[in-house]
Amino acid sequence: MAERQPISTAPTDGSKVTVYWKDGNGVINESVAQYRDGGWWTYIDSTTQKKVEPSSWRPAASDDDD
Structure with missing residues (x-):
């Protein structure tokens, strides 16, 4: 698993x-x-999106179902 990085460096x-x-x-x-x-x-459930204020990030795990 990748290390968390500051949100300022996120794509x-x-x-x-x-x-x-x-x-x-x-x-x-x-x-x-x-x-x-x-x-x-x-998404906070299957149909609802929410704007959040994250503090850190990491690359998402790949999902072969996309």
Whole structure:
């Protein structure tokens, strides 16, 4: 597994990456996200996207189903 890197070094070209972000309860979450429309967006369920403020990232695991 790749090391976490500062979010400032993450690609902002729409690539999917794994990000780490803290929710309103202070819990650190890990999810796949994309940078678009000026921010990081992730799915929080199968149909709902949320803009998050990640602190770090790493390359997303490859998914052969895409």
